[in-house]
Amino acid sequence: MAALTVNSVPPTTKLPPGQNPVIMDYDLAANAIIYKGAFVKLGTTGITASTGTGRCLGYAIEGKIDNTGGAAGDKTAKIVLGDIIEHAVATVANAADIKKRVFASDDQTLTLVSTSNGFVGWVYQHVTSTTALVKMAGPAVPSA
Secondary structure, eight states: OOSSSSSSOOOOOOOOTOOOOOOEEEBBBEEEEEEETTTEESSSSSSSEOSSSOEEEEEOOSEEEEEHHHHHHHHEEEEEEEEEEEEETTTSSSSSGTOEEESSSSOOEEEEEOTTTEEEEEEEESOOOOOOEEEEOOOOOOOO
């Protein structure tokens, strides 16, 4: 798939009953556009669409937020962190893929291929030959 150019339906949370995902506001990077449902990554100046390498922070749950022409931090977006989601994952085949690392090749496409893609999390459960539950890693934890 190509990167989003319109809002999409955010991934469906599959957390156990009684648990809710963590939702936080993050500053957009200068000139960034984030669409609802997009996987995003955190750079040094704010969030951008998750394309190429770089750890995926989470996914956006608000409509299109356009910071074109704006400076870093001029706009914010609500981002879901560390969720368990059901999502299509390219190259997922069966239960043998559980615990494999999942990557984003763009802001809506997940894959098991690491080359030139950003880390998202792990296959938590196999659902179908094209779909899995993915445990999103969320923000990186600083080292001591």
